[in-house]
Amino acid sequence: MMDLNKIxxxxxxxxxxxxxxxxxxxxxAVAAPYDEMQARFISTPGVTIVNADHYNLxxxxxxxxxxxxxxxxxxxxxxxxxxxxxxxxNIKPGSGVGSxxxxxxxxxxxxxxxxxxxxxxxxxxxxxMNGEKLASGVKHADNIAPCIYGGVTLIRSIFPLDIIALTPxxxxxxxxxxxxxxxxxxxxxILKQQIYLKDAIKQFGNVAGLVAGLLxxxxxxxxxxxxxxxxxxxxxxxxxxxxxIKSESLAAGALGGGISGSGPSIFMxxxxxxxxxxxxxxxxxVCENLALSHHTYVTNINNTGIKEVDSLSF
Amino acid sequence: MMDLNKIxxxxxxxxxxxxxxxxxxxxxAVAAPYDEMQARFISTPGVTIVNADHYNLxxxxxxxxxxxxxxxxxxxxxxxxxxxxxxxxNIKPGSGVGSxxxxxxxxxxxxxxxxxxxxxxxxxxxxxMNGEKLASGVKHADNIAPCIYGGVTLIRSIFPLDIIALTPxxxxxxxxxxxxxxxxxxxxxILKQQIYLKDAIKQFGNVAGLVAGLLxxxxxxxxxxxxxxxxxxxxxxxxxxxxxIKSESLAAGALGGGISGSGPSIFMxxxxxxxxxxxxxxxxxVCENLALSHHTYVTNINNTGIKEVDSLSF
Numbered sequence: 316m317m318d319l320n321k322i323x324x325x326x327x328x329x330x331x332x333x334x335x336x337x338x339x340x341x342x343x344a345v346a347a348p349y350d351e352m353q354a355r356f357i358s359t360p361g362v363t364i365v366n367a368d369h370y371n372l373x374x375x376x377x378x379x380x381x382x383x384x385x386x387x388x389x390x391x392x393x394x395x396x397x398x399x400x401x402x403x404x405n406i407k408p409g410s411g412v413g414s415x416x417x418x419x420x421x422x423x424x425x426x427x428x429x430x431x432x433x434x435x436x437x438x439x440x441x442x443x444m445n446g447e448k449l450a451s452g453v454k455h456a457d458n459i460a461p462c463i464y465g466g467v468t469l470i471r472s473i474f475p476l477d478i479i480a481l482t483p484x485x486x487x488x489x490x491x492x493x494x495x496x497x498x499x500x501x502x503x504x505i506l507k508q509q510i511y512l513k514d515a516i517k518q519f520g521n522v523a524g525l526v527a528g529l530l531x532x533x534x535x536x537x538x539x540x541x542x543x544x545x546x547x548x549x550x551x552x553x554x555x556x557x558x559x560i561k562s563e564s565l566a567a568g569a570l571g572g573g574i575s576g577s578g579p580s581i582f583m584x585x586x587x588x589x590x591x592x593x594x595x596x597x598x599x600x601v602c603e604n605l606a607l608s609h610h611t612y613v614t615n616i617n618n619t620g621i622k623e624v625d626s627l628s629f
Numbered sequence: 630m631m632d633l634n635k636i637x638x639x640x641x642x643x644x645x646x647x648x649x650x651x652x653x654x655x656x657x658a659v660a661a662p663y664d665e666m667q668a669r670f671i672s673t674p675g676v677t678i679v680n681a682d683h684y685n686l687x688x689x690x691x692x693x694x695x696x697x698x699x700x701x702x703x704x705x706x707x708x709x710x711x712x713x714x715x716x717x718x719n720i721k722p723g724s725g726v727g728s729x730x731x732x733x734x735x736x737x738x739x740x741x742x743x744x745x746x747x748x749x750x751x752x753x754x755x756x757x758m759n760g761e762k763l764a765s766g767v768k769h770a771d772n773i774a775p776c777i778y779g780g781v782t783l784i785r786s787i788f789p790l791d792i793i794a795l796t797p798x799x800x801x802x803x804x805x806x807x808x809x810x811x812x813x814x815x816x817x818x819i820l821k822q823q824i825y826l827k828d829a830i831k832q833f834g835n836v837a838g839l840v841a842g843l844l845x846x847x848x849x850x851x852x853x854x855x856x857x858x859x860x861x862x863x864x865x866x867x868x869x870x871x872x873x874i875k876s877e878s879l880a881a882g883a884l885g886g887g888i889s890g891s892g893p894s895i896f897m898x899x900x901x902x903x904x905x906x907x908x909x910x911x912x913x914x915v916c917e918n919l920a921l922s923h924h925t926y927v928t929n930i931n932n933t934g935i936k937e938v939d940s941l942s943f
Contacts, residue, residue, distance in 0.1 A: 336833075337833060337837065338830065338833065339830045339833070339834075340830065340833045340834045340837055341837065469834065469837045469838060469841060470834060471834040471835065471837065471838040471850075471853065471854060472831070472834055472853075477834075477838070477853060479837075479838060479841050479850060481841060506826060507826065508825060508826055508827075509823045509824065509825060509826065510823065510824060510825075510826050510829060511822060511823060511824075512820060512821065512822055512823065512824050512859070513822075515824060515829040515832065515859070516652065516653045516654065517786070518829065518833065519650075519651060519652065519653070519654045519832065519833070519836045520653075520654045520783065520784060520785040520786055520791075521785065522833045522836050522837050523651065523654055523655065523783045523785065523793075523836050523837065523839075523840045524783060524785035524791070524793060525837075526837045526840040526841050526844075527783060527793050527795060527840050527844065530840075530841065530844040530845065531844065536785075536793060539785065539786075539791060540785060545826070545829070
């Protein structure tokens with residue numbers, strides 16, 4: 316029985332896709348920042364979007380990332396259901412830390428709780444991918460999946476969808492968001508469609524090493540495996556200061572890291588919070604030297620994913 | 630103190646390299662077949678090879694795979710040491726299950742025991758790779774490493790050498806060796822040097838899935854991840870009956886499998902011995918229908934690697 320007076324609230328976290336060597340297959344969720352969302356039933360059928368932030372995102376659900384995801388979900392429900400979705404985005408769109416995924420995944424997870432958990436996680440990823448399609452033209456799951464599952468997720472296959480949750484050891488994350496725009500479409504078009512087999516083999520070794528390091532909780536192996544010989548050398552030219560930010564972060568003790576999603580944010584993983592804070596300091600120094608406006612976050616990998624909460628800060 | 634009267638004997642197992650999606654990076658050791666080797670000190674400095682089989686392999690150590698490996702090891706020892714190495718090969722050269730690796734790895738492991746374990750496993754792999762270089766012209770470690778470490782090994786990087794031992798769940802192995810010759814050099818030259826990024830991404834997902842499946846002991850995931858979109862489609866044309874052997878093995882219940890090394894042997898993994906035996910039956914039937922001479926083995930993944938034993942069957 317659906318409780319028509321129920322109100323459900325969630326936090327939908329930022330995520331890092333394209334985890335260095337795990338291009339298109341590995342991503343992870345962080346503890347902060349997160350979007351806040353609330354869902355309740357209303358008598359108007361379909362999806363009604365209420366914005367509780369200042370981004371002025373479209374309220375027409377078919378043009379809104381969260382709305383598109385939720386519409387895909389309602390298509391597989393009995394007709395007549397009306398859901399009002401209130402969204403307060405704290406993850407800046409275009410920063411490269413899964414802002415659109417948080418909207419899309421948050422929407423379907425909060426609505427699924429309202430609908431008594433009738434869909435499983437794979438269904439929710441499938442619905443949420445419609446939001447990613449609206450945002451970037453491509454159905455991809457490497458932000459959606461960690462947002463919903465938490466931890467590090469492997470998208471072994473996208474068609475058919477095969478998601479494997481990997482529980483990592485404690486890892487602290489430092490993210491710097493240089494205030495520049497990198498369009499996902501530019502980041503995609505710059506990639507070479509053909510690559511050398513010998514480079515792919517290096518990447519196989521690193522992908523395998525990263526998964527083994529995460530599951531065997533071997534920090535040194537994680538660090539050695541955080542190497543990308545295929546995508547980073549091409550895409551990093553779109554991000555001013557990338558090389559200096561990376562080398563100074565490593566010098567400050569980071570295990571490794573790279574471009575978050577398609578950028579412009581850069582993330583670094585560390586074994587301790589104190590190292591993650593030292594990495595933040597190093598990143599800020601590089602940005603200041605380059606007169607590059609930026610935001611930084613120090614957080615950790617979040618093994619829960621989207622989380623139901625009692626109250627929001629609307 | 631070295632005991633000059635000591636005699637050391639080992640079994641050096643067959644290995645499967647190029648574990649489907651783990652081309653050039655993942656390999657594993659099997660329980661059988663294995664080569665038998667004995668080492669003892671003699672007064673003649675250098676390496677003296679004694680063949681205890683009927684393969685008539687060269688006894689000049691510089692031209693013998695085991696000898697070349699052992700010579701590389703003795704170069705890092707005090708001068709004057711003389712070792713007699715007696716070799717009984719049970720792994721047929723050219724079968725694609727690491728015959729040369731068993732010779733090279735067995736030689737350095739048995740001698741290292743004689744020399745009071747003065748070298749570590751990474752050193753031993755490094756020495757043994759000289760045997761592979763003599764055998765195939767290329768220093769590769771994807772048979773050597775599992776032979777020495779046991780289980781499944783990841784060669785994350787070859788220069789510098791970075792080997793990670795992965796302990797798999799119980800897995801049974803069926804191998805069919807069609808009595809045809811596939812030259813490693815042909816198998817190498819047939820590969821495309823350039824590949825599509827989209828195919829590499831599929832392989833990233835499968836490599837990551839295979840490692841996760843092995844470490845999380847998830848047989849279904851292992852099975853789904855045993856897919857190779859890059860190398861198998863090209864190399865399998867060198868092996869008559871490959872497609873039928875694979876499809877009938879899967880129909881008989883195998884989790885998956887592919888070309889062992891560069892062939893011509895084909896291996897399949899199964900969750901139980903009874904399935905591995907059913908797979909053997911299916912493989913034999915295909916070979917008989919094609920009038921293809923063949924040998925089969927049913928064994929299991931060997932987590933020990935090269936093992937010291939009390940006596941040999943010389």
